[in-house]
Amino acid sequence: MxxxxxxxxxxxxxxxxxxxxxxxxxxxxxxxxxxxxxxxxxxxxxxxxxxxxxxxxxxxxxxxxxxxxxxxxxxxxxxxxxxxxxxxxxxxxxxxxxxxxxxxxxxxxxxxxxxGVLQEGIKKKFYWRYRCASCGKFVEAGIKECPVCGGKIKRVRWK
Incomplete structure (x- = not known):
């Protein structure tokens, strides 16, 4: 190995x-x-x-x-x-x-x-999307401000 x-x-x-x-x-x-x-x-x-x-x-x-x-x-x-x-x-x-x-x-x-090295490691695979914390609109990765309302973009687990 x-x-x-x-x-x-x-x-x-x-x-x-x-x-x-x-x-x-x-x-x-x-x-x-x-x-x-x-x-x-x-x-x-x-x-x-x-x-x-x-x-x-x-x-x-x-x-x-x-x-x-x-x-x-x-x-x-x-x-x-x-x-x-x-x-x-x-x-x-x-x-x-x-x-x-x-x-x-x-x-x-x-x-x-x-x-994992010192931590156990993940148990299952996740998918992530990016969503406005204010209005809920999903946007592409890399966008920091919502194009609809100007709210902050958060990363959210998907699936």
């Missing part, structure tokens, strides 16, 4: 090397660490222990973006999140390790095996 780690998995300090044949992450995850300090040392330790940094193909990134749009989670994913999901999607016999519920939701939708 290939363990694909997001930032939270690296920061947890858990040792994945005994349970996986290979441990990998994406370049965007590495960029999230600033040089110096405890977080940087955890990331460096993982690399020194054998963690590989692999960029996923663009085709896998597109598939993940489509899945995130389908579930309504795209607004809550960073570029690093999308890249790690794409890497797990691309690699066969892999398991994604993350505590991010939006990532777990997209992973479930895309057929990616995942596991």
């Amino acid at each position: 290939i363990a694909v780690l997001d930032t939270s998995a690296i920061l947890s300090g858990k040792f994945y090397f005994g349970m996986a044949d290979q441990v990998v992450t994406s370049p965007s995850v590495i960029k999230e660490f600033s040089e110096g300090g405890h977080s940087w040392r955890l990331m460096q330790y993982s690399i020194d222990a054998g963690m590989k940094v692999i960029a996923p193909p663009e085709s896998a990134i597109e598939k993940i973006r489509e899945a995130a749009i389908d579930t309504g989670d795209m607004e809550n994913l960073s570029e690093a999140d999308v890249e790690v999901l794409a890497l797990a999607f691309h690699l066969k016999n892999s398991r994604l390790f993350t505590d991010d519920y939006a990532m777990q939701n997209v992973a479930s939708h895309a057929g990616i095996d995942y596991e």
Whole structure:
């Protein structure tokens, strides 16, 4: 099994090397660490222990973006999140390790095996839509103000 780690998995300090044949992450995850300090040392330790940094193909990134749009989670994913999901999607016999519920939701939708790091993980997949808190009109993701009444847009669970 290939363990694909997001930032939270690296920061947890858990040792994945005994349970996986290979441990990998994406370049965007590495960029999230600033040089110096405890977080940087955890990331460096993982690399020194054998963690590989692999960029996923663009085709896998597109598939993940489509899945995130389908579930309504795209607004809550960073570029690093999308890249790690794409890497797990691309690699066969892999398991994604993350505590991010939006990532777990997209992973479930895309057929990616995942596991929580310090949290148990989601039990079922959710779909999200965006709705005006004042008038109830549904709008596209990314809109912050209702085009009908000017109210605030909220993310609501759908299905």
